[in-house]
Amino acid sequence: MNVLLAFIQGAIGQGITILFGATGEIVTEKSGNLNLGIPGIMYMGGIAGLMGAFFYEKGTASPSPAMGLLVSMLTCLAASFLGGLIYSVLTVTLRANQNVVGLALTTFGTGFANFFGGSISKIAGGVGQISVASTASAYRAKIPVLSGIPFVGKILFNYGILTYLAIIISVIVTLVILRTRTGLHLVAVGESPATADAAGINVNRYKYVATLCGSMIAGLGGLYFVMDYLGGTWSNNGFGDRGWLAVALVILALWNPANAIWGALLFGALYILYIYIPGLSRANQELVKMLPYLVTIIVLVLTSKRNKPENQPPASLGLSYFREER
Amino acid sequence: MAQEYAIELKNVTKRFGEKVIANDNVSLNLRKGEILAILGENGSGKTTLMNMLSGIYFPDEGQIIVNGQEALIRSPKDAFDLKIGMIHQHFKLIEIMTAAQNIILGLKGPNHLDMKAIRASIEELTNRYGFDLEPDRKIYTMSVSQKQTVEIVKVLYRGADILILDEPTAVLTPQETEKLFDVLRNMKKAGKSIIIITHKLNEVLEISDRVSVLRKGRYIGTVDTCDATAESLTEMMVGEKVTLDIDRTEPVDVRPCLEVKGLNVKSADGTRNVLSDITFTANTGEILGIAGISGNGQKELLESIARLQEMESGEIKFYPEPGSCITLEDKKADEVLQMGIRMAFVPEDRLGMGLVASMDITDNMMLRSYNKGDNPVFTDRKTPRELAQRVVDKLEVVTPGLTTPVRRLSGGNVQKVLVGREIASGPKVLMVAYPVRGLDINSSYAIYNLLNDQKKKGSAVLCVGEDLDVLLDLCDRILVLAGGRISGIVDARTSTKEELGILMTGGKEEA
Numbered sequence: 001m002n003v004l005l006a007f008i009q010g011a012i013g014q015g016i017t018i019l020f021g022a023t024g025e026i027v028t029e030k031s032g033n034l035n036l037g038i039p040g041i042m043y044m045g046g047i048a049g050l051m052g053a054f055f056y057e058k059g060t061a062s063p064s065p066a067m068g069l070l071v072s073m074l075t076c077l078a079a080s081f082l083g084g085l086i087y088s089v090l091t092v093t094l095r096a097n098q099n100v101v102g103l104a105l106t107t108f109g110t111g112f113a114n115f116f117g118g119s120i121s122k123i124a125g126g127v128g129q130i131s132v133a134s135t136a137s138a139y140r141a142k143i144p145v146l147s148g149i150p151f152v153g154k155i156l157f158n159y160g161i162l163t164y165l166a167i168i169i170s171v172i173v174t175l176v177i178l179r180t181r182t183g184l185h186l187v188a189v190g191e192s193p194a195t196a197d198a199a200g201i202n203v204n205r206y207k208y209v210a211t212l213c214g215s216m217i218a219g220l221g222g223l224y225f226v227m228d229y230l231g232g233t234w235s236n237n238g239f240g241d242r243g244w245l246a247v248a249l250v251i252l253a254l255w256n257p258a259n260a261i262w263g264a265l266l267f268g269a270l271y272i273l274y275i276y277i278p279g280l281s282r283a284n285q286e287l288v289k290m291l292p293y294l295v296t297i298i299v300l301v302l303t304s305k306r307n308k309p310e311n312q313p314p315a316s317l318g319l320s321y322f323r324e325e326r
Numbered sequence: 327m328a329q330e331y332a333i334e335l336k337n338v339t340k341r342f343g344e345k346v347i348a349n350d351n352v353s354l355n356l357r358k359g360e361i362l363a364i365l366g367e368n369g370s371g372k373t374t375l376m377n378m379l380s381g382i383y384f385p386d387e388g389q390i391i392v393n394g395q396e397a398l399i400r401s402p403k404d405a406f407d408l409k410i411g412m413i414h415q416h417f418k419l420i421e422i423m424t425a426a427q428n429i430i431l432g433l434k435g436p437n438h439l440d441m442k443a444i445r446a447s448i449e450e451l452t453n454r455y456g457f458d459l460e461p462d463r464k465i466y467t468m469s470v471s472q473k474q475t476v477e478i479v480k481v482l483y484r485g486a487d488i489l490i491l492d493e494p495t496a497v498l499t500p501q502e503t504e505k506l507f508d509v510l511r512n513m514k515k516a517g518k519s520i521i522i523i524t525h526k527l528n529e530v531l532e533i534s535d536r537v538s539v540l541r542k543g544r545y546i547g548t549v550d551t552c553d554a555t556a557e558s559l560t561e562m563m564v565g566e567k568v569t570l571d572i573d574r575t576e577p578v579d580v581r582p583c584l585e586v587k588g589l590n591v592k593s594a595d596g597t598r599n600v601l602s603d604i605t606f607t608a609n610t611g612e613i614l615g616i617a618g619i620s621g622n623g624q625k626e627l628l629e630s631i632a633r634l635q636e637m638e639s640g641e642i643k644f645y646p647e648p649g650s651c652i653t654l655e656d657k658k659a660d661e662v663l664q665m666g667i668r669m670a671f672v673p674e675d676r677l678g679m680g681l682v683a684s685m686d687i688t689d690n691m692m693l694r695s696y697n698k699g700d701n702p703v704f705t706d707r708k709t710p711r712e713l714a715q716r717v718v719d720k721l722e723v724v725t726p727g728l729t730t731p732v733r734r735l736s737g738g739n740v741q742k743v744l745v746g747r748e749i750a751s752g753p754k755v756l757m758v759a760y761p762v763r764g765l766d767i768n769s770s771y772a773i774y775n776l777l778n779d780q781k782k783k784g785s786a787v788l789c790v791g792e793d794l795d796v797l798l799d800l801c802d803r804i805l806v807l808a809g810g811r812i813s814g815i816v817d818a819r820t821s822t823k824e825e826l827g828i829l830m831t832g833g834k835e836e837a
Binding site for chain 2: 179180181182184185187188191192194195196198199200201309310312315
C-alpha cells in the first residue's frame with residue numbers, strides 16, 4: 001500500500017512539470033507555431049523563479065513565504081515571457097524557420113539557466129548551497145485538514161499549489177479552445193491563416209498572444225521543478241529531458257489539454273517506473289526510461305492510421321504566414 | 327427616387343508593375359436587384375476587377391461608387407462594411423470545423439459561443455433562400471457544391487447585399503448548377519444584387535439579366551441578355567468571329583489499343599477504393615472522353631495506365647500493332663513511357679505535375695529525353711532545344727526565350743508547353759487531363775485541333791475534361807466516372823449533357 005502511494009505521488013510529482021510544458025506547447029501549436037524552444041523556456045522560467053526568490057530572501061532579514069512566492073512567480077513569468085517573445089519576433093514578425101529558432105532557443109535557455117545557476121551557487125557559497133527555504137515552503141504547503149485524510153487525502157490533497165494550478169490551467173485552456181470565440185479563432189489561425197485573415201482575424205496578434213501565454217504556462221513547469229520538486233535549490237542540467245517529454249506529450253494528447261492531464265500522469269509513472277521494478281541492471285533501467293517515448297510513437301502510429309482530421313496537428317503547424325504570398 | 331445602381335465603377339485602372347495592365351479604364355454598373363454576368367476569357371481581368379470590389383486589390387485610378395456614395399475599399403473588412411461579399415473560386419474554409427463554425431468565423435460577439443442560437447439563425451437564413459445545409463457537418467466530409475453553399479451562406483450571414491461569385495459553376499455538375507441558379511434567383515427576388523463571373527456562355531444566357539464583356543483588361547460593352555446570342559457574345563469576348571465548331575471526323579481504322587479490365591485502386595491511406603472494377607477499351611483513331619466531378623478517380627485511372635499508381639488488382643493490355651499484345655500491369659513507368667504511352671495531366675496549379683517550375687522550357691523538354699543521346703556522360707541538349715523551339719513556334723507560346731523558367735510564363739503558356747511536349751513524341755496512346763484548363767478560346771481550340779490530329783494519325787486519345795459541352799463536341803465516346811466506378815460509357819454524338827450529369831452523380835437523379 002505504501003509503495004503504491006509513493007508511486008502515485010512520485011508519478012504526479014514528475015507529471016506536473018510535463019503537464020505545464022505540454023499545456024503551454026498546445027496553446028502555442030494551436031496558433032500554428034511549433035515552439036521547440038519550450039524545453040529552454042522551462043529552464044529559463046525555473047532559474048528566473050529561483051533567482052527571484054534567492055535575492056529576495058538574501059535581501060530581507062525575515063523573508064515572508066507569501067512574498068517569496070509572489071516574487072519568484074513574477075520573475076519566472078517574466079523570463080518565460082521573454083523567451084516566448086524572442087521566438088515570436090523571430091518566427092512571426094521576421095518569419096524565420098520555426099524549427100531552427102526553437103532548437104536555438106532551447107540551447108540558449110539551457111545555457112542561460114546553467115550560467116545563472118552557477119553564478120548564484122557561487123554567491124551562495126558553493127554547489128548545492130542555494131537554499132530558498134521559506135519560499136519553497138510556501139510552494140510545498142499542502143492543503144490543511146484534507147491532506148490528513150488517510151490514503152484518499154494522501155493521493156488527492158497532499159500537493160503544493162502549483163500542482164492544482166497545472167490542472168486548473170489545463171481545464172481552462174480546454175474550455176477556451178472548445179467553447180469560446182477566442183478559441184475558435186485561435187484554431188482557425190493554426191489551421192489556415194489565410195482563411196482566418198480573410199475572415200478579419202488578426203493572425204499575427206493571435207500567434208503572438210498564444211505563443212507568449214504558452215511560454216508563460218510552460219515556464220511555470222520549470223518553477224514547479226525547482227521549487228516544489230527540488231525544494232528550492234539548483235543542480236546544473238538537473239531538469240533533464242522533461243522539456244522534450246512535454247513536447248512529446250502534446251502529440252500523445254492529440255492537441256487537447258484535457259488529455260494531457262492523463263498523459264502527464266502516465267508519462268510521470270513511466271518516468272519513475274524503473275525505481276519500482278526490483279533488480280534492474282543499469283542498462284535495463286535506461287530501457288525502461290524509454291517507455292514514454294515508445295508510447296508516443298505507438299500513439300502516433302495509431303492516430304495516423306485512423307487518420308481522423310480532428311486528431312491531426314494544426315494544418316499550418318510550422319509554417320509562417322505572409323499575406324502577399326497567396 | 328431610390329438609387330438605381332448598387333455599384334458603379336468609373337474609369338477604373340489597375341496595373342501590376344510597369345507593363346501589365348490588368349484593367350484599363352473600365353466603367354460598368356450593377357443595378358439593384360439584378361444578376362449581372364461578367365464575361366471574358368482567362369486573363370481578361372474579370373477577377374482582378376472584382377478583387378478591387380472585395381478589398382483585395384486597390385485601384386490605381388478611377389472611382390468606385392457604392393449605393394450612390396463614393397467608396398474607398400482598402401481591405402476585405404471595408405467591403406463587408408459596404409455589404410459586399412465575394413465567393414472566391416478557391417474556398418476559404420477550415421476543413422476540421424463545422425459549417426456553422428466557419429460561418430461565424432471572425433465575427434464579433436459574446437466570447438462564449440452559444441451554438442444553439444447560432445444554428446437557429448443560420449437555419450432561418452438557409453430556409454429563406456432554399457439552401458440545403460447541415461450546420462453541424464464538418465467541412466471535410468462535404469462535397470464541393472456543399473462547401474460552396476457554406477461560402478455563400480457565410481457571406482449572407484454577414485449581411486451582404488451585393489454578392490460576387492467568381493466562376494461558381496466550374497466545379498459543379500449540371501444538376502448542382504441548376505440548384506445554385508435557383509438559389510441565386512431566390513436571392514434576386516429578395517432584392518440582392520449579384521455579379522457572376524464566368525466564361526461559360528450558356529450559363530450567362532440562362533441566369534443573367536445583363537452581360538458586361540471584358541477583353542484583355544478593357545471594357546467592351548454591356549448588353550441585355552435577352553438581346554444576346556452565344557455568337558454575338560463570343561464575338562465581343564474574342565474580338566473577331568470565331569467558329570465554335572470542333573471539326574470532328576469519323577474515326578477510321580478503329581481497333582482496340584488499350585484494354586483495362588477489373589482495375590481496382592486503393593486510396594493512399596488504404597481505407598477505401600478510389601477506383602473499383604474499371605473495365606473499358608480505348609480504340610485507335612478515337613477520342614475517348616472521361617467525364618466526372620473532379621476527384622472521382624480520373625487522376626488515379628490515368629496514373630494506373632501510366633504505371634505511376636499502385637494498383638490493387640486488374641489487367642491493363644496494350645496492343646501496339648494488330649495482333650501483338652503487351653500486358654502493362656507488371657511494367658514500370660519508364661518502360662510504359664518507352665512504348666509510346668504518354669500522359670499530360672494539367673493539375674489545378676498547372677505546375678504540380680509534369681513540369682519543373684524553376685527550369686526553362688528546354689530543360690523541361692529534357693525531362694523526357696535526359697537518358698537519350700550518344701554521349702554516355704553528358705546529356706544531349708541540342709535535340710530538346712530544337713523541340714522546345716518547335717513547340718513554341720507551333721503553339722504560339724508567349725515567352726521571352728527558351729531559357730526563361732516556366733514559372734514566369736502565364737498559365738496558358740505553361741500548359742501549351744506541357745501538352746506540346748507530350749504530343750511532340752508522337753505517342754500511340756495520349757492521355758490528357760484538363761488540357762484547356764485556364765486557356766482562352768483560341769488556345770483551347772488550338773489544343774482541340776492537336777488532339778484531333780493525334781486521332782487522325784491513329785493514336786488512342788483519352789481526354790479527361792470538365793466542360794461537358796466540349797467533351798460532347800470533341801470526343802467519340804465518353805466514359806463517366808462516379809465515385810471511382812464507371813457509371814456509363816455513352817456515344818458522344820447522341821448523348822446529352824443532362825444524361826452525362828445524371829451519370830456523374832452516380833446514375834441517380836438527385837433528390
